[in-house]
Amino acid sequence: MDFSIINEFISPDRFERLVIAFVFLAVALPLVYFVRGRIRSVVTKKHSEHYGMLAAKIIHYILMVLVVVIFLTELGLSLTPLLGAAGILGIAIGFASQTSVSNIISGFFLIAERPFSVGDVIQVGPTIGTVLSIDTLSAKLRTFDNRFVRIPNETLIKSEVITITKFPIRRVDVGVSVAYKENLKRVREILLGIAESNPLALQEPKPMVNFSAFNASSVDLLFLVWTTRENFIQIRNELNEAVKVRFAEEGIEIPFPQVVVHDT
């Protein structure tokens, strides 16, 4: 077999540089991922998951650029023509990818303004989910039925986003309808008693029963109870069930529309 062509192309000196470059790559890449992981875990522990992810990304990109530059230098490639080509390529790509650029810039605004963080539950249009990550182009959510949703950063900047878990406490609104014949003072006492006996209900801010409307066949009330954001779903279920049970025990009628069909 004739190795002369290969020998001519890869001189012993060039071969040595090639080996050094790949050894460097083999050592540097795992090191970059290790440093990224450590930075993420330390910053997350000290601050929050949001900042942990952000710090890890910044460090990752800086280190990766450094690794690539050193790798190419070790190979003996001059960076000047590459950077020139990258400039021309950048302009071409910039024109072709305005949406992506918009998403990247929107991503910076999201990080700076911080309307929500990783781990928050947000609502965007009809979608409700937990924020898994805020990336360069998009934010990733996990919905409660375990679907993965990708929302472009530009959409998040342009549309209304509700951060459900922003504040530590939330109010549960339970709509209650009672018949016109019922004593509203007694109904109010029963509802406040339900709130008082539920350990998940906060006693301050005080639970309230507000008048809502005179409806066609019922007096509508709004039963308002505060709880911590973690207990919101559980207490909403418990309050509705307790209202049904207590009203039945106390003989308070919950009216509902009835249709009488006459057979002629």
Add this chain to the structure above:
Amino acid sequence: MWEPFALPEDNPVFRRIGPLNLWLLRKSGELWIMHDYTENVTPPTEPPSDGIWKRWALRNGDHSTQFKPTLPDKSIMVKPESEIHLLKGSRVRTYTRVPIWILIEVIGETTVPIVEIPTQVLSNTWFGGFTDGELCYWLTTSARRSMPIELIQPHHAVCIMDIRNSSDLDLNLDKICLRVERLSLFDNGGYLWADDTVITYEGIEGDTQIRNDGVTPIEVPNAKKLNEPRHPHKRGLAERAFFLFRDSGE
């Protein structure tokens, strides 16, 4: 009540502490614990049939169990019997009965904490504003100006607050946040007491000095220290002890 006791194999041991009913069972190298709450005067004879046992695998050499009284894991919101107005320069000493928690420990070569169980389930409340604050327990019993001994039950710890108004304004005491996690516990002949919490109001909301010295209260000078605070207090911190919601939240 706080001395170590041995658990016989396959023979449940029952303890009643206030409304808390507690069953402990040693079985096949495991410790089984079940609890529930009843307000009846007559204690239940058998564990509830629908109750759930929690189980811990014991180490070789674990021979006995011990109860340790502790104070709740969160601060407690206390209301005075009726709203008190503290004139500038005045001070009051109040007494509050706080339901304790029971820490169950297993004793072998070393003592290992197993679980903490409240003797009474307390409601939650919020101390702070709508955007920040802290979760506290809500106490239905109030802070009193005196504490007759007949009111103290074995599952209560008497917590003392010495409130001083050092500001130039009168102070209306409507609700007070009692930071029980910083209190030590003392045993005075079967009755539990906590050390003093000295609250000095300086006049600006959020600038209140709270001090816990961890020493025996003057009311029970011969009491024996049972337990250290969960979170010892860092001295010199200015913090909130009084807060009123100004927004109805509607």
